[in-house]
Amino acid sequence: MRNFISYKQSLEILEKIDIKTPPIEKMFLTQALGYVVAEDIIADHNSPEFATSAMDGYALKAEDLIKEKIKIIDKNPAGSVVESVVTNGVCIKTFTGSLMPKGSDTLIPIENVEVNDDEIKIVKKVPFGFAVRDIGENYKKDEVLIKKGTIVSFAEVGVLASLNIAQVPVFVSPSVAIASTGSEILDLGQIQTNDSQIRSSNHLTIEALCKKAGANTIQMGIVKDDIDSITQLLEKGLEKADIIITTGGVSVGDYDFVQDVIKDKLKAQVLFHGVTIKPGMHLLAAIKDGKLIIALPGFAYSSTVCAILYVLPFIYRLKQANQSLPIVKAKINQDFPRRMPKTVFTACNVEYKDGIYQVNFEGKKKGTSAILTNMLESPALLIQEDDSKDIKAGDMVDILLLNQLK
Numbered sequence: 001m002r003n004f005i006s007y008k009q010s011l012e013i014l015e016k017i018d019i020k021t022p023p024i025e026k027m028f029l030t031q032a033l034g035y036v037v038a039e040d041i042i043a044d045h046n047s048p049e050f051a052t053s054a055m056d057g058y059a060l061k062a063e064d065l066i067k068e069k070i071k072i073i074d075k076n077p078a079g080s081v082v083e084s085v086v087t088n089g090v091c092i093k094t095f096t097g098s099l100m101p102k103g104s105d106t107l108i109p110i111e112n113v114e115v116n117d118d119e120i121k122i123v124k125k126v127p128f129g130f131a132v133r134d135i136g137e138n139y140k141k142d143e144v145l146i147k148k149g150t151i152v153s154f155a156e157v158g159v160l161a162s163l164n165i166a167q168v169p170v171f172v173s174p175s176v177a178i179a180s181t182g183s184e185i186l187d188l189g190q191i192q193t194n195d196s197q198i199r200s201s202n203h204l205t206i207e208a209l210c211k212k213a214g215a216n217t218i219q220m221g222i223v224k225d226d227i228d229s230i231t232q233l234l235e236k237g238l239e240k241a242d243i244i245i246t247t248g249g250v251s252v253g254d255y256d257f258v259q260d261v262i263k264d265k266l267k268a269q270v271l272f273h274g275v276t277i278k279p280g281m282h283l284l285a286a287i288k289d290g291k292l293i294i295a296l297p298g299f300a301y302s303s304t305v306c307a308i309l310y311v312l313p314f315i316y317r318l319k320q321a322n323q324s325l326p327i328v329k330a331k332i333n334q335d336f337p338r339r340m341p342k343t344v345f346t347a348c349n350v351e352y353k354d355g356i357y358q359v360n361f362e363g364k365k366k367g368t369s370a371i372l373t374n375m376l377e378s379p380a381l382l383i384q385e386d387d388s389k390d391i392k393a394g395d396m397v398d399i400l401l402l403n404q405l406k
Contacts, residue, residue, distance in 0.1 A: 004274040004281065006386055007309075007343035013271050014285065014310065017292065019317050022174070026167040029160050032152045034214045035170035036321045041146035047138035047162060051100040055131040058113060058120055059104035060091035062128040069119045076101055091120060100132055107131040138162075149322035151214070151406070174318035176210045176311070177241035178203050179220035179233055181248040181258055182298060201372065202247040202296075202303045209307055212405060213315045215243075230261045238266075238291050242318055245311060248298030258295045262286050268293060276342045276386055280306035300372040305345050305381065308405065326404040327383070329396045330357035336382070336391040344384040347374035350399060359399055375402060 005013075024038040053059065053076075064070055070091045074084040078097035086092055086103035094100065094107060109131060112124040139145055145159055152168065160168055180203040200222055207217045218240050223233045230246075237244035246258050262268050268288035275281055279302035284295040294311055296303040308325070316323040330350060348359045359380060365371050381400040384391070391397060 002274045004276050005272050007275055007277045010272050010275045010277075010285070010310075011313075014292075014314060017271075017287065020290075022171045022318065022320065024169050025172055026169050028167055029152075029157045029165075032168050032170050033154075033157070035152050035173060036214070036319050037146055037148055037150045037152060037156070038169040038171050038320070040144050040148050041160065041163070041165070041168070043139045043141055043143045043145055043163065045163075046136040046141050048133055048135060051135060052133040053094045053096055053098045053100055053107050053131060054133050055107060055109050056095050057093075057107045057109040057131060058091040059086055059094040059101050059107050061086060061088060061104060062106040064088060064091075065106070065108070065122060065125050067122075069116075069121055072115075072118045072120060074101075105129060105132065147322070149320055151321055151323065171320045173214050173216050174242040174315055175216040175218060175240065176243045176245060176315070177218040177220055177237035178207050178210065178245045179237070179247075180222050180298075181230060181233075181246055182222070182225055201300055202298070205300065205304050205372070206245055206247070206296075206307045206311070209304070209312065209405070210245075210315060213312050214319055214321070214406075215315045225257055227257050227261060227265070230257050231265045234261060234266060234293065238288055238293075242291060243311065243314060244291060244293045245296065245307065246294075247296045247303040259284055262288075262293055262295060266293075277306075277309075278340065278342045278344045280309075281342070283310070285310070301347070301374060304372060304375065308381075308400070308402075309345070312405065323406065326401040327398055328357055328401060330359045330380070330399045332382070332391055332393060332395055332397050333358065333360045334393050336384075336397075338384060338388055338390050341386055343386045345381040345400070346384070347371075348380050348382045348399065349378050350380040350401065351378060357399065357401075359397070378403060 060070060071089060072093055073090045074082055074092045076082040076092050076094040076098045078095050081099060082092060082101050084092055084101060086101050092101045106129055108122060108126050113120040113122055146156055180200045207219055210217050220233060220237060223229045234244060263270060266288050268286035271285040271287060273284040275283060280297050282297055283306050286293045292314060296306045313325060347364055348361050350357055350359050364374050379402040383398040383400060
């Protein structure tokens with residue numbers, strides 16, 4: 001008889017697995033999107049290096065703002081260095097991005113003045129230093145701008161480009177091999193020959209999750225319920241990938257061979273087989289040759305939830321990302337009693353309203369752990385701990401935001 005462990009215990013076991021630091025490679029900025037920065041990125045200069053105009057206007061001394069008329073002595077286009085110097089009673093027409101002329105400390109916008117020949121009349125005053133970008137406003141020399149472990153996104157690309165860094169050092173992403181098992185399931189395009197056959201979505205759903213998390217995926221398709229086929233599948237996966245994921249074949253049925261192959265054929269170290277969670281209580285995790293094998297249940301909702309809970313955090317660890325599952329507090333709109341001594345993950349709808357997340361269950365279907373459509377639209381997972389109390393309408397609860405998975 002199997003010993004089931006708690007959800008918390010299962011996470012602690014996975015967290016204790018020794019993770020090797022992945023190799024580092026340099027990638028061009030836009031190719032590095034989604035990868036993890038392998039070292040701190042430190043500014044080698046101030047930005048801007050000099051006081052710079054933030055608007056089109058006239059550079060002058062703030063003490064001259066009280067004068068009726070100020071003489072225009074020069075123009076200062078962006079990309080050039082004007083030689084003229086601002087002294088009392090004069091100004092220089094200066095454009096966005098131009099260096100502030102020597103002697104000036106304030107820029108008055110074009111729309112705040114009237115121009116008469118070579119003079120301006122101020123019609124609306126501004127404070128000292130208005131529209132002047134200070135030295136180091138964007139960043140200062142020796143400042144850590146992007147920390148090791150950051151996932152490269154559009155902002156990181158922009159900052160790296162401003163530093164003249166064309167190639168950024170990133171960690172090589174982990175690889176994940178994915179397959180579904182079952183003699184009754186059909187892959188895309190396969191023709192149904194009897195009423196007992198069903199269309200598999202698990203292997204593709206999990207591939208999408210892993211790709212979104214930044215992993216390189218190896219799609220191994222569907223394998224029938226026999227020991228030799230499953231053995232070959234897992235051996236091939238172990239040769240190619242850091243994580244091997246299967247769905248189906250881990251329960252207690254006569255044809256649930258995945259667990260037998262992992263334990264008896266591969267002689268893998270089983271970390272746990274059975275967790276007190278719903279959905280997915282029969283999932284199995286094992287280690288073989290330093291590779292993680294995760295055998296998930298076959299029902300679509302169940303395998304997807306378990307992949308989110310177990311596979312995604314492990315991918316984050318393997319790629320060295322400062323990243324975690326997006327779990328937040330939300331206000332629930334109805335009573336939700338505790339039904340079993342398990343950690344339960346229930347599909348719900350979420351919206352951000354009146355400054356907080358709010359959840360409801362409108363349109364969510366009740367039934368088995370096969371209802372993947374419950375994850376459509378604006379979904380989240382309501383989390384009930386195994387020792388939680390009954391939830392009352394208006395309570396603040398923990399939810400996992402599915403639309404914010406990365």
